[in-house]
Amino acid sequence: MKNSIKLFFSGIMGALYLGCGFLEIGFWIVPGLAAMEVVPADILGGFVLCVIGLVFLAGVPGLRSGTPGAIAYLFVGLLLSLAFGLVAFLAIGAGWLETALFGDLSEWSAAEMAVPMLYLALGSMAGYAAWGREFFRGVARA
């Protein structure tokens, strides 16, 4: 029962990350394609999203057949997703700070926060809240 939720979650997150990643790369490579409001054209960021998506998806077959250890893909996916959510947040924050200090803050809009690397991580926060403890019980503090 619980596993089917994890399976469903991995599949959805994987598909979302991979999809957004392909879009970001596509927008970057094909100049004619206009980037969406919520998905920028960014080849490197797109690559990151694709890799996170693939990690989630790589766990799906194992979760379906109940292979022990398949859950690791879900957790590494969650970790990467949260880590890059934080990276995106800090990078956007730095941009805001620079505009606030040296530029015109009216040119900066909250829409800059609308990047998949940030908002997709919100989904992972829910996943982490649900299953994070279960996994990290086995990891000591340095």
Add this chain to the structure above:
Amino acid sequence: MSKKITIALAGNPNVGKSTLFTAITGKRQHTGNWPGVTVEKKSGSVRHHDTDIEVVDLPGTYSLTAYSQDEVIARDFIIDGKPDVVVQVVDATSLERNLYLTTQLSELGVPLVIALNMADMAEQRGDVIDLQKMSKYLEIPVVRTVGSKGEGIGGLLDAVVRESGTSPHHEHSIGYGDRVEPVIADLIEALRQDPALTSRYPPRWLAVRLLEGDEDAEKKIKVSRARDAIYSILSGIDAGEYEALMADRRYEVIAAVLPQVCTTCVGEMTASDLIDRVVTSRYLGIPIFLVLMWGAFELTFTVASPFMAMIEAVQEYLAGVAAGIQPGWLATLIGDGLIGGVGSVLIFLPNIFILLFLLAILEDSGYLARAAFVMDRLMYSIGLPGRSFIPMIVGFGCNVPAIMATRTIEDTSDRLITILINPFISCGARLPVFVLFAGLFFPENPGTVIFGLYVLGIVVAIASAKLFRATILPGKPAPFLMEMPPYRLPTAMTSVRHMWDRGSMYIRKAGGIILIGALVIWALAASPAGVEYGSAASYAGMIGQAVQPLFAPLGFNWEMTVSLIFGFVAKEIVIASLGTLYGVGEDAGALEGALLADPALGSITALAFMVFVLLYLPCIATMAVIRKETGSWKWTAFSIVFGTAVAYLAAFIIARGGALLFGGVIP
């Protein structure tokens, strides 16, 4: 009356030693270097009841052979530094391997206390360890600690103070069995011919080291009067065989003790195993590594940018204030020289601190070992270990933190090569020069030219690595024999400490050199009195004009030559300097016009100039960290000369080759 004692913290790497060290000493610690080497030395102090305890953190080692610099430092300190007590920090979750070091430490005959660290982890997975029995069988006090939570520190210090009162222990050394013991006895007998030696080193320890073929011990014997007797014993036996017998025997003793003192629950699949299955997996391993590198790069350079802008703004503001000072020469000394010089030290701080923090997190979490594991095959093919990859990537942002990141490479020559090739990796400061020149002289495809320059930098770095391996630093990368420590959650406190220790070392060790370098360049640019700063009439301008004939074969005019000298401060300054020299100031459009109008400058000369800027001597800050990290002016000078020679050669080939291809004089 209070008592003063010194204790040394020994232990395997990755057992939470630095966390325990911080838990014991708190903020009262300082970082320096061990004498003569660039290995970090940490010490601190704590007062326990009425005892002042000086704590020295030894490098993490698996044994006390002479295999690595770290091991020699650790054992030399225990022998020569005469600590009152040695505390071995033991990872409770990996007793068997950890106790191997215990068997070697006990041979040294110093009072020993074991801190059974990360005991909570062992308990959590179901291990039961009987401290009293363990203490009894090993004849060593054992104290349970959890460094990350500060548990057991008081008890540990109690035991330490108690032990420090005892006379030097009997050597509770293990017996090596019927085959080995007679030889050890003979060796001890022979060693006693040299009382000076045996009073300094425990004879049994020295005998065991000699049987193990320890190079450092052999060096000590070479100058001893017991030499001949020792040699005659050693020549009669196959030392390699004895060595294996002794190692085997140590593990046998451990294997005999362990089941009596603890029941462990190993064998079940651990979280670390599961994570490794993903992050080192066949298809995802390398992509995950690259993605994490992108993240680290993004944080280091994007997040640092507003802070760097703030430092620049403050610097400009102060320079503006200084401009009002009379007389004028004092204004430029303070404004351009002093404030500019301090600014060029501080400007790197945001980069350095963020990168060092991230490296500490990667290292403490255990991922850095996996990164080396994943990239090793690729790097090995160019004669470098896997750990060299991260500094090369960071170099694309800035060579200064990149060279500081080589600290994670253990082997000295591996590390030296990684440092020496790093300046060829094109850092962010060179990009403005490329953008200006490629945009002006290759308007059709500036992107391709810039990309080509980056590739050229990588190719030169790889070729240099191969060249160094074939000539001055021969050999192969050090054996990979590397522990893959279990993953841990890094604690903010420890990571911040790491960052602060290494970052503040940059200011202390490299800051002075950068400041002096900047002041020298300022003095050359501002004198003789009354000249326009950085103009042709200044000393810097005169030097540039004097050496210009050297650069004539490359097609560089004197303006370009002088700007290259200023590029030593920071490579992006080349542009500002050209602006001054062409008499157009900071007006970018005017500089572009002046450059295009200059008959000496054609596309081939522009290309040669860009290649020269890519490869020639590193900036002052890079030079200063090379000096700090190699600990040697000789290698610093080598780096400067080598880089400049390569740059000259490459620019020469482009200039003359271009002339040959397109005929006549250089366009």
Add this chain to the structure above:
Amino acid sequence: MNQHDHLQKSSDSSGTVTTLDKVPAPGKCRVVAVPARGPFRTRLLAMGFVPGAGIEVLRAAPLGDPVEYRVKGYCISLRKEEARLISVSTGGVDP
């Protein structure tokens, strides 16, 4: 290498003797002898590669080299050319 043969434990006499780099992952084997030389040999012995020790071959890196092993309860990685310097027996190992 001959002089080390007597170090073989009797339990290892069954099974084929090969070098560690030849054991595929995942798999298990037992150290028979350590024919490496010099300081590297000392280090291998200290790290637990002593004759008789059981080794679990965990996994190879993405590019096939190095390989991660478990010995004496912890994980360690070795390049293949270094693993070649350890003789192991694949027979008579507990499953």
